[in-house]
Amino acid sequence: MKEAVSPPDQPGPRRSKADFVLLCFAGYCFALAYGMTFLLPLLMETQGANEAVAGNIISSASVTSVIAALLSGHFSDSFGTCRAAMIAGGCLAASVLGFALIPNVRSAYLLALLFGTGWGAFYVLGPILAARILTGERRDHGFALLAGFMMSGIGTGPIIGGATLSAGAPVSSAFLLAGAVVALGVLSLGVLGRRMGAQEVSAGTGDRLSWASLRAVMRSTAAQPIFMVGVAGAVFGGLSSFQTSYAASHGFAFIDYFAGFTIAAIFARLFLAPYALRSPQPLMNLLLTAVMAIAVGLFILIEDSTTFYVFSSALFGASYGLHYSLLNSQATRAAPEKLVPQSLVLFSLSYFIGALGMPKIAGWIVTTLGTEALSYGLFFVAVLNFSVALFGIAVRKRASIVR
Secondary structure, eight states: OOOOOOOTTSOOHHHHHHHHHHHHHHHHHHHHHHHHGGGHHHHHHTTTOOHHHHHHHHHHHHHHHHHHHHHHHHHHHHHOHHHHHHHHHHHHHHHHHHHHHSOSHHHHHHHHHHHHHHHHHHHHHHHHHHHHHOOTTHHHHHHHHHHHHHHHHHHHHHHHHHHHHHTTOOHHHHHHHHHHHHHHHHHHHHHHHHHHGGGGOOTTSOOOOOHHHHHHHHTSTTHHHHHHHHHHHHHHHHHHHTHHHHHHHHTOOHHHHHHHHHHHHHHIIIIIHHHHHTSOHHHHHHHHHHHHHHHHHHHHHOSSOHHHHHHHHHHHHHHHHHHHHHHHHHHHHTSOTTOHHHHHHHHHHHHHHHHHHHHHHHHHHHHHTOHHHHHHHHHHHHHHHHHHHHHHHHHHHHHHHHO
C-alpha cells in the first residue's frame, strides 16, 4: 500500500515542521534587531542626545513600517513571500550595522527609516508564511510559537546590550553582533525558499490589501483585536523603549526588566497559549488586559526593590505575551473568508502605530515630566484596553439578547 503523498501546495507534516522551524529561527534573528532599538537611548546619549531625540528616532520608523506593511502583499505577490522577507531582513541587517558604524543623530533618522521598512515588511510576511506552511488547527499554535520565538529575539537584544556594557565594551558592539545574527536569519529564509519551491511564490493568491478588503475586515469582528493590539503595542513600546531611563532613575539594571519580561512572555506564549485559546476569548481579553494594567500600575509603586521590579516585569511580560498571541488568533479566526492575509496586514499596522508611535510621546514625557509621569500615562492606556475588552463583552451580550 502506497503512502499518501501531499500535493505540492499542501506540505506533509514532516516537511511543514522543518519549514516552520526555519521560519521561527529567522523570526528570532530579525526580532533581535527590533530589540536593539530599546538601546537607542543609550547609543544616542553617547552623541549628546536625550530621550526625546531617541523617541523621535524610534517613532520615525513607524512611518516606513506602515508603508512597508501596506506594500508587503504587493511584494509577496510579485517576488514571492520568502524572497520579499529576505529583502526585509537585508534592510534590518543594514540598519542595525549602520547604527553601530555611523552612530550620529542625523544618520540615525535615515537608518530608522530603513529599519522600519524591514521590520514592517517581515512582521506581515512572517505570519503569512506561517499560514501558508501550516493548515487548520495547527495555525493557531503555530502563530503562538512564531510569536514566542520573535518575543525571545526582542528580549535577547537588550540582554546582549547589557552584557556588552558589563564587559566594558561600547554599546555599538552589541549592534554589530546583532547585525551578524540578522544575516543568519536571511540565510535561513533562503533555505526555506528553496524548500518551498513554487509554493512560496504567491503571485495571484491575493495577499494585497485593497480598500474593499480593508472595509470587509474592519466591518467584521476582527476589528476589535486589531484595535486592541495597537493599544497593547503602545503600552509595550512606551514601557520598553525607555526602560533604560526608568531603571537608571530607580537604581535598577535594565537587563533585569528584559530578562523577567522575556522569560515570562515566552513561557506564556509557548505553554499557556494552547489552553488560553480553548477558553472563552472575550473573558480572556478582559482578564489579560486587567492583569496588564495591574502590572503597569506596579511600576508606579516600585521604589528600590529589585525583586518587585523583576516581578512586575514578568507579570507584564506574561500578560502582554499571552494576550498578543490570543489577539493574533482572534484576528485570523474572525477575518472574512479568504481575507486572512489582509487581516494580518491590518493587525500588524495597528501594532506598528502603537509600538513605534508611542516612543515619540513617551520620550517627550520622560524629558519634560519624568519617568514617573510616563508610568502613569501608560497605566491609563492599559486601562483603556481593559475598557475596550469590557465593551466587547457588553456588545456581545446585548446582541445575544436581541437574538
